[in-house]
Amino acid sequence: MQISQVGITDNDQNNVTGVLLAGGKSRRMGQDKAAIKLAGSTMFERTLKLLQNNFKHVLIAGDRPDLARPQIPAFPDIYPGSALGGLYTGLKTATTDWIFVAPCDMPFPDERIVHLLLQYRANFDAVVPRTNQGYEPVFALYHKNCLPQMEKMLQQGQYRIYAFYQRIKIRYLDSSELPDGWQQALLNVNTPDDLARIKEKNMAPPVVSIVAKSGTGKTTLLEKLISELKQRGYRVAAVKHDAHSFSIDHEGKDSWRLTAAGADTMIITSPEKLAMVKRNPADQEPDLKDTLEKYTTDVDIVLTEGFKRNTMPKIEVHRQQRSEQLLCRGLEHDPKLLAVASDSSLDLDVPVYNINDSSGLCDLIVARFLS
Template sequence: MDNALLSDVTGVILVGGRSRRMGRDKALLSLGGAPLVARVIEAFRRVFARTVLVGDRGERFREFGVEVISDIHPGSALGGLHTGLARAGTPYVFVAACDVPWPDSRVIAHLCSLRSGYDVVVPRTDGGFEPLFAVYGTGCLPAVERMLRQGNCRIYDFYPEVRTRQVTMAELAGLAAPERTFVNVNTPSEFEHIRQREEAPMAKAISFVAKSGTGKTTLLEKVIAELKSRGYRVGAIKHDAHRFDIDHPGKDSYRLTAAGADTMLISSPEKLAVVKKHEVSPPIEELIATYFGDVDIIITEGFKKSGLPKIEVHRRERSTTLLCRGEQHDPTLLAVASDEPLELDVPVLDLNDPKQVADFVEERFLTQRS
């Protein structure tokens, strides 16, 4: 799949549940500063051209700016699936519950990429099917309608009647972690456990942003060297909006990746490198949590649209305007490293003094290092 949003698959989020075991609406539980349903909406918007909410009490969610469709047969997830299939107007839907704390857009995109020739594409973990994180085609409608008439609401009971593609965890290796990707929330104790996992300490990160040709990479080289000289463990992430290769044609590692390996790791006594293919770029927060647990500070280059705290690099001869002040007002901006004096609401650092920039990073992020 390329980076275009899917137009023949509608993202369907089920919001009709009564949350009886939770005691309050699961969809609106706040995690990481956002309601659970908003996290699912955001993941869907990375993959689908259209996302809808399905539920008989959908008016509660109009503030999220997503179309709401009332249940035709309220009271069950199967009924929500039926409504999505009947009303979406696309050959396929991807169905998810509203209480998925860590919906992974890469997994969603991969499951959708397998849809051709099937009525259902469903993950299967050691615990069984994951019917509320799966692809369904309109070919399922006759079987779903029959089950609703019979009063059988167990979704996976109709799988043997249609063309079903089971996706194993081995196929999702490197993409899905069952203990994370397919988790949902049912009880207060489950939510508390998830909240604690979400709020576990993560490595501190700051993003340096700039217009191209400003000298951002040169400054970062010197800031990283300065922080290393002070004894800190430093990680670095470079954002590249284009395709790239880290090895070269003819090398064994290149040949293995070119042959189709989804994850390729090369290791030596000094270092290792991982090449991992993905269909949708993972969020920066996920990269940090996955790969940078052993550092004190992460310096990222780019990621202008992320929610990370930022230092903008400004050079007078390159531009008279700033990215984070003027063209827009980015509340995550902490400072500007500039080669000219500026009147701003944040500190202005000397672009030509990497020690001063490192001092600022150390003071803001590292003085409380344990």
């Protein structure tokens, strides 16, 4: 749909308080959702940025002094333990008649929806998105007129926010009225599986893993794909997995001596190249996704060698003489298998390319991830 391009006015900025809801316990996630990082910033920081960009008054509803900042106070929930209690705390402590609330578990909040909600607030007590998945009560707009009914319900131990909606004058914003992309904007992250799916789907840059049994020719194909992609103008990162300890330096060199002396991070820099050796804590290999988020944000695509157990899209290299059975279509059926590069004809449910057809495989990668 086409929505108004009018942004938030000075009047809106002054008369609406942005409220970041942070009173949840993150029990299903098993870790503090506010501190989870996606593409270099925490979910708390993403929501806070949206609120600060649109409202002059911002506060945190929830007992989170660790998240409070100068000019952004945190208020413990007056009635803890429910979304309705968080909304009540935000309205009660705000000095403006209106509040816009947003949670700290929404990784892609979209200010276009904020602008749209504000346009429909006249003569209503609340403006709330409503889609086929249900209501979105914690990315919505509320007036202080809601306080008496909220307080009555909370004092009676009633926490169902949908029952509260029956008691106020509310404007629902249906999916047909929301801007394109609302599905991603209204995503919530509640479980580790939710987080894994979102990280994979929104990985920037995209990642393709080249996998195979040892001695099949992974590195050879990877070399050809990198060369082909570079010729087409793409920036490429390559990540190799080593199941054992490795060294990229020579014993006796100054850089080797510094690492051997105990440096946790050792960097060599020159006009042509930069190299870094970084110790993993307690010999624990970091998660691949975290590594990519830290070190590969300046490229168009990442090609990895190995990592056959990860959940990234994969191209498997196959040689009949090495093994008749595939890794991803053998004892296990890997749903992330994208294609197979083989030296023999195979009847599979994914495309099969000649093992030397790096150009064809590159066409596939570009069409799937870079177009």
